[in-house]
Amino acid sequence: MFTLLRQELYKQIHGKFYIGWGMIMFLFAMLIGWASNKYNIMSGDVYMTRLSNSIQIILIAMVVFVSTIISNEFASGTIKNLLSRQYSRLQVFLSKLITILFMYVYLIVITFISTYIGRMIFFKSGHIIWKQLGTNLGSYSLFLLLIASAALLISNVAKSGGAAIGIGVAFIFASQIISQLLSILVSHYHWLKWNPFNFMNVNFQLTMPNIDKITLLSNNQMILGTVAYSVLFIFIAGFIFKKRNV
Amino acid sequence: MNTLEIKNLSKFYGRTKALHNITFDIKPGSILGLIGPNGAGKSTIMKSIVGLTNYSTGSILVNNEKLKKGSRKGLKNVGSMIETPALYGHMTGLQNLKLFNDGSTSDAEIKKIMDETQISSFANKKAKNYSLGMRQRLGIAMALLNHPKLLILDEPMNGLDPQSTHDLRDLLLKLSKRGISILISSHLLDELARIADYYVVINHGKLVKQSDAKSFLSADNAVIKLDTNNNDNGLKAIQNAGLDAHIVDRDIEVKDEGNALNTALKALVDANVDITNVQRQQEDLEESLLNLLTKDKGDK
Ligand SMILES: Nc1ncnc2c1ncn2[C@@H]1O[C@H](COP(=O)(O)OP(=O)(O)O)[C@@H](O)[C@H]1O
Ligand SMILES: [Mg+2]
Numbered sequence: 001m002f003t004l005l006r007q008e009l010y011k012q013i014h015g016k017f018y019i020g021w022g023m024i025m026f027l028f029a030m031l032i033g034w035a036s037n038k039y040n041i042m043s044g045d046v047y048m049t050r051l052s053n054s055i056q057i058i059l060i061a062m063v064v065f066v067s068t069i070i071s072n073e074f075a076s077g078t079i080k081n082l083l084s085r086q087y088s089r090l091q092v093f094l095s096k097l098i099t100i101l102f103m104y105v106y107l108i109v110i111t112f113i114s115t116y117i118g119r120m121i122f123f124k125s126g127h128i129i130w131k132q133l134g135t136n137l138g139s140y141s142l143f144l145l146l147i148a149s150a151a152l153l154i155s156n157v158a159k160s161g162g163a164a165i166g167i168g169v170a171f172i173f174a175s176q177i178i179s180q181l182l183s184i185l186v187s188h189y190h191w192l193k194w195n196p197f198n199f200m201n202v203n204f205q206l207t208m209p210n211i212d213k214i215t216l217l218s219n220n221q222m223i224l225g226t227v228a229y230s231v232l233f234i235f236i237a238g239f240i241f242k243k244r245n246v
Numbered sequence: 247m248n249t250l251e252i253k254n255l256s257k258f259y260g261r262t263k264a265l266h267n268i269t270f271d272i273k274p275g276s277i278l279g280l281i282g283p284n285g286a287g288k289s290t291i292m293k294s295i296v297g298l299t300n301y302s303t304g305s306i307l308v309n310n311e312k313l314k315k316g317s318r319k320g321l322k323n324v325g326s327m328i329e330t331p332a333l334y335g336h337m338t339g340l341q342n343l344k345l346f347n348d349g350s351t352s353d354a355e356i357k358k359i360m361d362e363t364q365i366s367s368f369a370n371k372k373a374k375n376y377s378l379g380m381r382q383r384l385g386i387a388m389a390l391l392n393h394p395k396l397l398i399l400d401e402p403m404n405g406l407d408p409q410s411t412h413d414l415r416d417l418l419l420k421l422s423k424r425g426i427s428i429l430i431s432s433h434l435l436d437e438l439a440r441i442a443d444y445y446v447v448i449n450h451g452k453l454v455k456q457s458d459a460k461s462f463l464s465a466d467n468a469v470i471k472l473d474t475n476n477n478d479n480g481l482k483a484i485q486n487a488g489l490d491a492h493i494v495d496r497d498i499e500v501k502d503e504g505n506a507l508n509t510a511l512k513a514l515v516d517a518n519v520d521i522t523n524v525q526r527q528q529e530d531l532e533e534s535l536l537n538l539l540t541k542d543k544g545d546k
Contacts, residue, residue, distance in 0.1 A: 003348045010345050014337050080332040081346060081388070084296035086322040246298040 004087055004095035012099065021061040021107060026114040028054050033118030044123030049132040051108075052115040055140045058107045059147065059172050065103055066148045067164035069096055070241065071155045080246055089242045097234070100148070108137070139206035142226045146199055147171050149233035156237040156244075175200035183214045193217055199226045247310055249274050249396045249427035250295070255304035257290055257451075264290045265301070265451045272396070272427045277418060279442030280431040281535065287451040288431040292328050292398050295429075296321060309395055325394035327402060331385025335374030339365050339384045342373055343391060351391050362417055363387040364410070378405030386414070390421075397421065399430045403437045415441050435535045449539050468502035473523040474514060483517035484510045502526060 012018055029052040036042045042050070073079040082092050120126055147168055155164035171178075179201050186192045193216040202222050205211040212218060217225065248271040257265040265287050272278045280288050293299040295306055297318060306313045311320030333342055343356055351359075360366045363383045368376065373384060382405050389397055399418075403411050418441055422428055432438050438445070444458040473496070474480040481498050484491045487509050490501040500510050507526065514521055 007345055010341075011334065011337075014334075014341055016336070076332070076335070077330055078332045078334055080298060080326075080328055083298055084321070084326050084328070085324075086318045086320075088316070088318060243300075245300065246293065 001087070001091050001095065004082075004091055005098055008095050008099040009102070012103070017065060018103065018106060022110045024061075025054055025057065025107060025111045028052065028057055029111060029114035029118045030121075033115070033122040037122040044119055044125055045127065045129055045132075047123065048115055048119050048127070049129050049136055051111050051133070051136070052118055054111045054115070055136070056172065058104070058111060059140070059144050060169055061107060062100070062104055062144055062148055063151045063168035063172065064165050066100055066151045067155045067168055068161040069100060070152070071159065071161035071164065074159065074244075074246075075161070083246060090238070093238045093241050104141075104144070136207060139203040142206070142223060143175075143200065143203040145230045146196075146202065146226050146233075147175075149230040149237070150196075153233040153237040153240075156240045171200065176204075179215075186214075186216060190216060194225065196229045199229055202226045247274070248272060248307070249309060250429065251305075251307040252291070252295070253305045253307075255291065255294060255301055255306065257287075257294060257299070257301045263451060265294070266453075267304070268448070268451075268453050270446045270453070270456060272429060274395075274427055275422050275425045276443040277422050277428040277430060277438075277441055279435075279438035279445045280429060280448065281433070281435050281438065281445055282431075282448040282454075283433050283539065286433075286448045288433075288448065289329050289400050290451075291448075292326065292400050292429065292431065295398060296324060296326050296328065298328065323393065323395040324398060325389035325391065325396070326398035326400075327382075327385040327389045328398065328400045331381045331388070333373040333376075333381060333384060333388075335372065338372055339369040339376070339380075339387075342384060343369075343387060346388055346391050348392050350393060356391075359387050359390045362420075363390070364413060379407060379410055382406055383410070383414075395426060397426055397428045397430075399428065401431055401433070403432060403434075411437065447535065447538060455538055469527060470500040470502050470507055470510060471523075471525040471527060472498040472500065472510065472514070472521060474498065475520040475522060479517055480514050480519040483513040483519060487513040489513075497523075 032052040032054070033047060036047050047053075070079075073082065083089060116126065116128075150171065151164045151168035154167050155161050158164060175197075178197050182192070182195065182197050186195075186198060192198070198215055198217065199222065201211055201215050205215055205217070205222050206219060212222075215222065250272040252271065253269050255265055255268040256263065268287075268291060270278070280291065282288050290299065294301040295308065295313070297313065308320035309323055311317070313320050334345070337345065340356075340360070343359070347356065357366075360369055363386050365380065365383050365387055368380055373381070376384065382402060386399065386402055389399065403414060406414060418428055418430065422443075430438060430442070435445075442459055445456070446453060447455040471494075472480065472484075477493060477496065477498055481491055481493060484498060484500060489506055489510055490503075491498055491510070493499070500506050507524075511521065511524075
């Protein structure tokens with residue numbers, strides 16, 4: 001298992017993903033910092049707690065990463081190296097999940113550092129409202145968990161990374177529209193509040209007031225439901241991965 | 247103890263049966279040539295062994311470990327290259343090797359593997375720029391990592407030039423002398439001729455023939471070719487003498503068994519047919535394989 005994880009990290013270190021997206025995160029943080037200061041778009045505190053509004057970009061990066069981390073190995077045939085040895089498919093799958101987690105933490109850390117630098121440069125202050133930052137990060141992480149799990153599932157069902165990226169990114173941007181449309185239905189049929197799209201509101205509900213009037217879910221129901229759907233998606237993706245012939 | 251034991255292996259792809267009760271084994275340090283035309287099921291057998299595909303029934307033992315869904319211990323000492331080399335194009339050859347070293351192969355051993363597979367000269371170039379032959383050799387080098395006891399190579403000579411094919415043969419012989427067992431497939435018998443200790447021939451997912459290399463060319467593949475001034479009469483005379491003969495390309499071909507040559511010549515002399523040419527020949531490997539495969543079709 002440790003060998004598998006070491007191999008996944010070796011592949012990432014020799015890949016371009018982490019450098020490319022790391023640079024994008026940094027540049028974006030600088031750009032937003034500069035613009036926020038110059039045009040008074042947001043205060044330094046908001047800039048910091050929202051991680052320079054870059055979380056959306058991390059979501060996109062992660063959807064791309066999750067969608068391709070398994071499907072690319074199938075497309076290039078390299079999956080044979082992973083599946084033809086003494087390791088079980090479950091171990092291979094878990095090593096992929098852990099690598100995804102590592103990449104997420106890496107991008108968050110890079111963005112945090114970049115934003116902090118931006119705060120120092122453009123707002124001349126290092127003040128951080130940790131509680132707000134934590135709430136923002138936590139709620140977006142839950143949103144990402146749901147979207148990324150869905151992307152992982154789609155990439156395994158469709159056997160294509162491209163489809164998963166397309167649908168995943170579309171969800172990130174369309175989630176508000178979709179859930180607003182669905183909220184009309186939810187208000188008529190209350191049981192529909194348990195549909196997975198309703199949980200795409202998780203980050204809004206946890207960071208803004210009164211969203212629970214639309215979703216009809218309490219914060220705890222929201223969190224639990226998001227995790228439950230994510231676990232279900234990952235479980236199905238893993239099951240497909242286990243059964244798949246090469 | 248055999249390195250590999252396959253018993254009654256069957257495999258369905260959906261409703262089509264790709265393998266029918268395949269049974270064979272490999273002894274330590276020997277080379278088994280798996281022969282069959284395209285689509286015969288060679289890759290499917292290999293994929294079943296390493297678990298790239300689920301098989302329907304049968305059992306597989308590698309290094310005395312039974313391979314089951316939950317237990318793949320036996321594959322620890324198996325190196326394989328199945329269908330096409332599986333390389334990461336964005337990494338160099340050396341990085342590909344280091345990636346799949348599970349820690350048991352030292353740098354010196356990696357260097358030795360690179361020398362033996364002749365990839366050292368381009369090991370620091372990105373794999374995406376490799377030619378088919380270079381990819382093939384890197385794939386074989388990767389299969390040699392981690393001290394395999396069983397090497398599974400699926401058509402490894404594809405894309406190799408004659409010199410590289412020759413060198414690969416030498417390498418495989420060297421490896422088998424070190425005690426490594428090798429399962430190697432090809433649709434060309436010729437490629438494996440001089441290296442395989444024994445052969446398993448499969449066609450349409452069925453095992454057609456299994457034999458050691460020497461007896462592969464059995465007597466029933468040897469013929470005597472005769473040309474005479476009157477082949478029609480000559481043929482009749484030879485057949486009357488009780489021999490298995492027929493006309494092939496204007497020659498009389500007689501199955502070369504027992505005392506066939508003497509009997510045939512005597513029959514011709516007795517029938518007053520003048521002999522203009524006599525030739526004794528062994529069918530080449532490729533031809534006997536072809537016969538075997540067409541016979542298999544006839545049986546269906
Ligand atoms: N993934 C698959 N799905 C359905 N049929 C397959 C699949 N892979 C191979 N086959 C079929 O199984 C048979 C054996 O294929 P294969 O083992 O690749 O042959 P070989 O390696 O001897 O050329 C062929 O008829 C092929 O069409
Ligand atoms: Mg094949």
